[in-house]
Amino acid sequence: MDRVRLGVLGAGNIAVLNVKGYLEDPRCDVVAVCDTDEEAGRLAAKEWGADSYYRDLSALLADESVDAVEILTPTHLHHDHVIAALEAGKHVSVQKPVANSVDDALEMQAAAEKAGRILRISECFVHYPPLELAKRLVSDGAIGKPTSLRIRTLVGQTDSDFQANLRPEGYGWRLDKRSPGGHLFDDMVHKYAMALWLLDLDITSVQAVVRRRDLFFEPCAVIFEYEDPEVLGMMEVQYSPNFYMRSSYYGADEFFEITGDEGQIWVTRATGEMLDLAPVMLFTGTPHERKTTEFTDIEADWATGFVRSSQHFVDALTEGTDAAMSAADATDVLRLCFAVYQAGATRAPVDPRTITGVVSPPGWGEW
Numbered sequence: 001m002d003r004v005r006l007g008v009l010g011a012g013n014i015a016v017l018n019v020k021g022y023l024e025d026p027r028c029d030v031v032a033v034c035d036t037d038e039e040a041g042r043l044a045a046k047e048w049g050a051d052s053y054y055r056d057l058s059a060l061l062a063d064e065s066v067d068a069v070e071i072l073t074p075t076h077l078h079h080d081h082v083i084a085a086l087e088a089g090k091h092v093s094v095q096k097p098v099a100n101s102v103d104d105a106l107e108m109q110a111a112a113e114k115a116g117r118i119l120r121i122s123e124c125f126v127h128y129p130p131l132e133l134a135k136r137l138v139s140d141g142a143i144g145k146p147t148s149l150r151i152r153t154l155v156g157q158t159d160s161d162f163q164a165n166l167r168p169e170g171y172g173w174r175l176d177k178r179s180p181g182g183h184l185f186d187d188m189v190h191k192y193a194m195a196l197w198l199l200d201l202d203i204t205s206v207q208a209v210v211r212r213r214d215l216f217f218e219p220c221a222v223i224f225e226y227e228d229p230e231v232l233g234m235m236e237v238q239y240s241p242n243f244y245m246r247s248s249y250y251g252a253d254e255f256f257e258i259t260g261d262e263g264q265i266w267v268t269r270a271t272g273e274m275l276d277l278a279p280v281m282l283f284t285g286t287p288h289e290r291k292t293t294e295f296t297d298i299e300a301d302w303a304t305g306f307v308r309s310s311q312h313f314v315d316a317l318t319e320g321t322d323a324a325m326s327a328a329d330a331t332d333v334l335r336l337c338f339a340v341y342q343a344g345a346t347r348a349p350v351d352p353r354t355i356t357g358v359v360s361p362p363g364w365g366e367w
Contacts, residue, residue, distance in 0.1 A: 001067065004317050007032040007060050007090070009081060010072030011044035013170040014095065017303055018072055018122060019048055021310025028314050034060040057081060061088035068317060070122075070310075071095065075186070076178045079104040086115040093122050093313045093323075097189045097337070098330035100180050101358040105334055109327035118316055120323035121330035124305035125190045126197060127312055129298050130267045130279040131305075134258060135198050142282055143260030146199055149224075149233045150257040151191050155183070155217055156243035158251035158272070175216060177365040180358050182216040185337055188237065191254065192336040193325065195233055198258065201226040203233065203336060203352055210344030210361060213239050218361070222340055225349075235340075247272035249302055271302050 006022055008015065011033055022028045032052040035041030045053040054060040060069070061084060068091035071081050078099050085092045092112070098121050099105040112119035125131055138146055173179060174186050195203065205225035212218050217239045224233030245251060253272030258265040263284035268277040278294035285291065316323035325333075332352070338359035339352035345362050 001317050002027075004028040004314050005031045005065050005067045007034065007063065007066035007069045008044070008048070008050075008072065009034045009057060009060060009069055009085075010095075011035040011037070011040045012072060013166045015044065015072050017124075017306040018070060018095070018310060019044075020303070021307035022070070022314070023048060024307065025311050025314050027318050031065050032060055032063055057084060061085060061090065066090060068092065068118075068313075070313075074173045074178065076100050076173065079108060082108045082119065083111045086111045086117050086119065089115065089117065091118040091317055093120050093310075095122050096193075096330070096333075097185065098327065098334055102331060102334055102338070102356050103358075105327065105331040109331065112327060118323050119327050120313060120316065121325045121327065122306075122309050122313070123190065123193050123325045123330070124302075124309050125194055125270070126305075126324050127308035128270060128302070128305035129308075130269070130295075130300050131194065131198070131256065133280050133295060133298060134256065134265050134267050137265055137280075137282060138198065138258060138260070142263065143258065143265055143284070144262030145230070146258060146260045147231055148257075148259045149195060149199055149231075150259075151194060151233070151235045152255045152257075153188065153191060153235075153237045153252065154240065154243075154245075154254075154274070155237070155252045156240040156245050158245055158247040158249075160248050160250075162249045163247075163251060180360045181337070181341060181364055182212065182218050182361070184210065184218040184220065184237070184340060184361075187252075188235075188340075189333055189337055191235060192333045192340075193329075194256065195224055195235065195336065196329070196332060197325075198256070199226065199231065199233075201228055201231060202332075203227075203339075205349045205351055206336070206339040206343045207349050208340045208343040209347075210340065212361070212363075214241065215367065217241075220340070220344065222343075245272050245274045247274075269300060 033045040071094040222235040254270035256267035279300035280295040282293040335355040
């Protein structure tokens with residue numbers, strides 16, 4: 001495939017970030033937009049230079065000018081939308097989380113294999129330059145053998161233009177039974193993905209304490225045991241509803257700390273801009289020298305991960321390379337999410353590899 005002719009399904013809040021990379025890629029044309037909200041869909045088609053607007057998915061999939069579809073619909077619709085697109089012969093990129101259940105995710109993977117088409121899950125953190133650099137430093141042995149990974153997420157408030165312009169109707173489905181959980185499902189899949197991807201190790205056991213604030217947010221403390229018994233992982237989520245932080249996007253930020261036998265790596269930001277530090281810092285020391293290396297010449301705007309993710313999908317289609325994240329990887333991420341919920345409810349260790357179906361936190365959606 002020399003050029004990618006893309007159809008976009010869903011013109012909601014996150015679409016502007018996902019589509020930007022396609023619009024900037026000279027190998028890609030956004031040729032069609034589909035959304036049940038005709039006003040939003042037609043406006044998006046005009047802004048993105050698409051020739052066609054469709055209200056119905058079937059009409060989009062019948063368009064022979066469309067090679068691939070970017071699916072940006074609510075998570076509970078992913079299964080049906082992805083399978084319909086694959087059966088129509090389209091390559092598919094779908095927003096995270098991959099699906100609402102492990103069974104649905106496996107069916108989507110099987111449908112892609114049967115259709116002989118690419119199915120990849122759009123995971124912006126995999127393409128965020130500071131995290132890419134951190135993974136590369138680990139692989140290059142910069143901190144020796146990795147021994148621990150700590151991931152912290154702080155959710156607060158911000159007054160960014162991006163957040164102020166979000167449409168409230170894009171959030172209702174996240175707060176009821178159409179979603180299997182709250183913040184730990186909808187947002188923390190990014191961090192579960194990093195827990196697996198940064199160290200390239202399977203997680204064999206999860207222990208967790210999970211709370212809930214303001215219906216959606218779920219402060220927690222989690223311990224991951226990896227297949228390498230010398231490696232541990234920790235994940236924390238804190239919620240500060242009256243704290244306004246610097247951010248160009250959502251009122252949240254993430255911090256990653258990777259420790260090894262010979263040093264430590266910090267990734268000091270992601271979604272927000274809370275800390276006045278270099279985006280990536282490497283700390284090493286020997287009996288003769290202690291050294292801090294600050295990586296300042298690196299693109300650290302959170303939206304860059306979205307742009308690079310979209311262009312990575314174009315790479316896969318035009319060059320025949322593997323597309324990250326794969327459906328199998330995304331299913332492992334989903335299992336890890338559900339393992340945290342199960343461990344939080346039972347207060348017992350859970351092996352995420354045993355998770356099937358769906359796991360929701362106690363009382364979810366009962367309001």
